[in-house]
Amino acid sequence: MVRWLYLSALADTPLAIVQAGLLAWLAAGLLNSEPSLWLPASLLLLTLALRALAGAARARFSAGAAADIGQAVRNAVAEALLRGAGGTLTAGEASTALLEQAGAVGRYHAGFAVQRRVASLATVLFLLAAFSVDWIVGVIFLCTAPLIPVFMMLVGSGAQRAADRQLESLRFLGGYFLDRLRGVLTLRAFAREAAEQQAVDTVNGEYRKHTMKVLRIAFLTSAVLELFAALSVALVALYVGLHLLNLIAIGPGPRLDFATGLWLLLLAPEFYQPLRQLAAGYHDRAAAHAAAEALAPLLEEGDTTSAPANVSATATTLTLDQVSFRYPGSEETLLHDCSLTVTAGACLVLRGDSGTGKSTLLKLIAGLLAPDTGEIGHNGRPAPLLAQATGNLAWAGQHPWFIHGTVADNLRLAAPDADDAALHQVLAECGLNHLPAGLDTALDENGGGLSGGQGRRLALARALLSPAPLLLLDEPTAELDETLEQRIIAALRARKGQRTLVIATHSPALATLADQSLWLGPSPVSMEGQAHG
Numbered sequence: 225m226v227r228w229l230y231l232s233a234l235a236d237t238p239l240a241i242v243q244a245g246l247l248a249w250l251a252a253g254l255l256n257s258e259p260s261l262w263l264p265a266s267l268l269l270l271t272l273a274l275r276a277l278a279g280a281a282r283a284r285f286s287a288g289a290a291a292d293i294g295q296a297v298r299n300a301v302a303e304a305l306l307r308g309a310g311g312t313l314t315a316g317e318a319s320t321a322l323l324e325q326a327g328a329v330g331r332y333h334a335g336f337a338v339q340r341r342v343a344s345l346a347t348v349l350f351l352l353a354a355f356s357v358d359w360i361v362g363v364i365f366l367c368t369a370p371l372i373p374v375f376m377m378l379v380g381s382g383a384q385r386a387a388d389r390q391l392e393s394l395r396f397l398g399g400y401f402l403d404r405l406r407g408v409l410t411l412r413a414f415a416r417e418a419a420e421q422q423a424v425d426t427v428n429g430e431y432r433k434h435t436m437k438v439l440r441i442a443f444l445t446s447a448v449l450e451l452f453a454a455l456s457v458a459l460v461a462l463y464v465g466l467h468l469l470n471l472i473a474i475g476p477g478p479r480l481d482f483a484t485g486l487w488l489l490l491l492a493p494e495f496y497q498p499l500r501q502l503a504a505g506y507h508d509r510a511a512a513h514a515a516a517e518a519l520a521p522l523l524e525e526g527d528t529t530s531a532p533a534n535v536s537a538t539a540t541t542l543t544l545d546q547v548s549f550r551y552p553g554s555e556e557t558l559l560h561d562c563s564l565t566v567t568a569g570a571c572l573v574l575r576g577d578s579g580t581g582k583s584t585l586l587k588l589i590a591g592l593l594a595p596d597t598g599e600i601g602h603n604g605r606p607a608p609l610l611a612q613a614t615g616n617l618a619w620a621g622q623h624p625w626f627i628h629g630t631v632a633d634n635l636r637l638a639a640p641d642a643d644d645a646a647l648h649q650v651l652a653e654c655g656l657n658h659l660p661a662g663l664d665t666a667l668d669e670n671g672g673g674l675s676g677g678q679g680r681r682l683a684l685a686r687a688l689l690s691p692a693p694l695l696l697l698d699e700p701t702a703e704l705d706e707t708l709e710q711r712i713i714a715a716l717r718a719r720k721g722q723r724t725l726v727i728a729t730h731s732p733a734l735a736t737l738a739d740q741s742l743w744l745g746p747s748p749v750s751m752e753g754q755a756h757g
């Protein structure tokens with residue numbers, strides 16, 4: 225596709241030179257009242273048709289190549305996001321990366337990058353053609369042509385800054401809008417629709433302002449370049465005209481006949497055309513540059529996570545070595561030099577008042593957060609990021625996410641080959657054996673279709689079904705009655721020894737499972753793992 229794009233784009237220059245020649249031939253013939261002009265006339269028609277054809281082919285191949293390249297970038301970005309790269313991106317920023325930025329890179333490669341090469345080659349061809357007939361016209365072309373790239377370079381940094389700001393505000397708008405869309409029910413409940421609509425309008429206005437600035441620079445650049453081109457064409461016209469009227473006698477001008485002079489004159493606008501097209505696409509370059517800068521860290525991060533993880537077959541030995549952690553911008557150090565070892569197959573219970581950092585420690589162990597200092601090890605090796613730990617740990621959090629599908633679809637995320645009997649068994653262990661449609665009960669992403677408690681137990685069932693050697697469970701028995709809690713405790717006890725369990729809980733009954741327990745206090749004190757029971 226790209227090769228055809230180059231061919232169709234390059235075909236235009238020789239055709240333009242020939243077209244100018246044929247037009248000059250025809251005009252001179254008409255002026256001299258030559259009897260038969262059908263040959264230049266038909267050749268001219270043929271050239272015009274070929275140019276139109278090449279132009280249409282170029283537009284088609286260019287759109288195709290831009291779509292292909294954009295799609296390839298989009299696939300790479302999607303792959304990186306799915307591997308967990310770009311963990312700090314909001315959903316809106318991720319969608320901007322997938323849609324807008326990937327598209328901008330595609331448009332640049334199929335547009336500006338192609339035109340830059342085409343313009344260089346076309347300039348050389350036109351110069352050769354001009355010099356072969358009249359060196360003064362050649363010199364005019366040679367001296368005026370660099371004005372266009374030099375001017376583009378002069379406006380370059382300003383255009384780049386404007387494109388950067390436009391992209392930044394688009395990312396912000398994407399994230400802001402998506403957040404409001406997600407929380408639309410909450411906004412409606414608090415009658416905040418009008419205020420939020422206004423806020424989205426304001427953010428949208430900012431984006432519009434930045435976009436208008438980019439367009440203003442693009443239009444102004446094009447207008448100035450048009451002026452340069454027009455002045456240069458006028459210079460050639462003046463030179464040719466003065467010679468045809470025998471008013472000056474410099475250069476090879478005195479030998480110019482009408483046809484050659486007209487050909488040179490017709491060549492002049494064609495000479496500047498590729499450079500003007502290049503300038504017109506300059507804002508594409510700035511947009512692609514800004515997009516590439518935003519995407520590069522994501523794709524580099526994606527590359528490093530591309531190696532498939534080795535799933536450990538046995539329970540994981542977990543070590544924390546002087547781990548400290550504080551959320552960015554927070555005054556409170558939640559963990560301070562925390563050290564402990566959980567042997568493979570043991571159960572560590574995290575206890576403490578609400579807000580003391582139990583879920584945070586689970587996230588650190590899962591690799592969802594990175595410690596400020598210290599190291600967390602799985603089987604003696606630095607804990608992999610969650611993105612690289614596929615299959616090595618299973619997580620059941622307080623706010624579980626599901627895929628749109630059935631209960632069975634969601635359970636099989638953890639164990640794709642599990643048969644229905646295994647699914648029924650794990651559901652029974654978690655007290656979910658009386659769901660309205662059993663394994664076929666339909667769910668949405670937020671667990672709609674189940675009650676909040678059932679949703680949390682389904683997430684627990686999914687973790688229990690997973691063959692992962694490390695299970696991280698956040699309040700698995702919260703808000704359950706005693707019978708259900710005992711059932712779940714029994715299910716967890718059955719996994720002890722085969723899996724390493726880390727459980728955050730307020731429940732004294734669940735805490736009896738602990739081989740080790742860790743009390744997280746309100747102040748940043750040093751904590752040691754203690755043997756329990």
Ligand SMILES: Nc1ncnc2c1ncn2[C@@H]1O[C@H](COP(=O)(O)OP(=O)(O)OP(=O)(O)O)[C@@H](O)[C@H]1O
Binds near residue numbers: 554582
């Ligand atoms: N993303 C975050 N950014 C900043 N602070 C956070 C973030 N998440 C949690 N915190 C703060 O960190 C502290 C510990 O939160 P965490 O959820 O780990 O507590 P917890 O012990 O699990 O609480 P609970 O028992 O209520 O679940 C809280 O004060 C909370 O406000």
